[in-house]
Amino acid sequence: MRERTRSAAIAALVATSFLAPAASFAEPTPSPSPTVARNQYEQYKIDREAYLEEIKIRSQQIRIINNVFKESCDKAARDFKMAMMSAKSLDQKNLAANQRKNAVNAAIVARNASINALGDEPTPPIEPAKPLKVSNKKKPR
Numbered sequence: 001m002r003e004r005t006r007s008a009a010i011a012a013l014v015a016t017s018f019l020a021p022a023a024s025f026a027e028p029t030p031s032p033s034p035t036v037a038r039n040q041y042e043q044y045k046i047d048r049e050a051y052l053e054e055i056k057i058r059s060q061q062i063r064i065i066n067n068v069f070k071e072s073c074d075k076a077a078r079d080f081k082m083a084m085m086s087a088k089s090l091d092q093k094n095l096a097a098n099q100r101k102n103a104v105n106a107a108i109v110a111r112n113a114s115i116n117a118l119g120d121e122p123t124p125p126i127e128p129a130k131p132l133k134v135s136n137k138k139k140p141r
Contacts, residue, residue, distance in 0.1 A: 040128035047125035054122040061118055069111040076103035 076099075083096035 044125055044128055051122055051124050058118060058121065062115060065111055065114045068114075069107050072107035072110070073104055076100045076107070079103070 080096055080100035083099070084093060087093045087096055
């Protein structure tokens with residue numbers, strides 16, 4: 001008899017141990033959070049403003065890169081002129097021309113690498129479709 005009560009107590013303990021974790025780990029229901037409801041056109045306006053700002057920033061960065069490129073090319077031209085004034089032989093003139101060409105090529109590579117480092121251009125937002133007007137009048141065929 002004592003064995004029965006003991007086994008019944010163990011069975012009850014085992015049964016409640018399986019049920020208790022399931023109740024304690026139940027998924028909480030999400031509480032309604034205050035969200036701002038925007039219609040599609042308002043969201044498009046916000047996205048468009050962000051897009052225009054990104055384009056403006058990218059244009060400024062490219063303008064800076066192009067200014068640095070122009071300065072590099074101008075420096076190469078000045079150095080070439082100085083070298084040509086002091087060059088006496090054909091070899092010195094060829095060396096000056098090659099140095100200018102190499103400096104311009106290096107500036108081109110640096111400019112392209114800088115523009116590529118900016119990444120792709122931002123993509124414009126897609127304007128939402130305007131609702132179609134439903135007319136009550138039937139068109140004659």
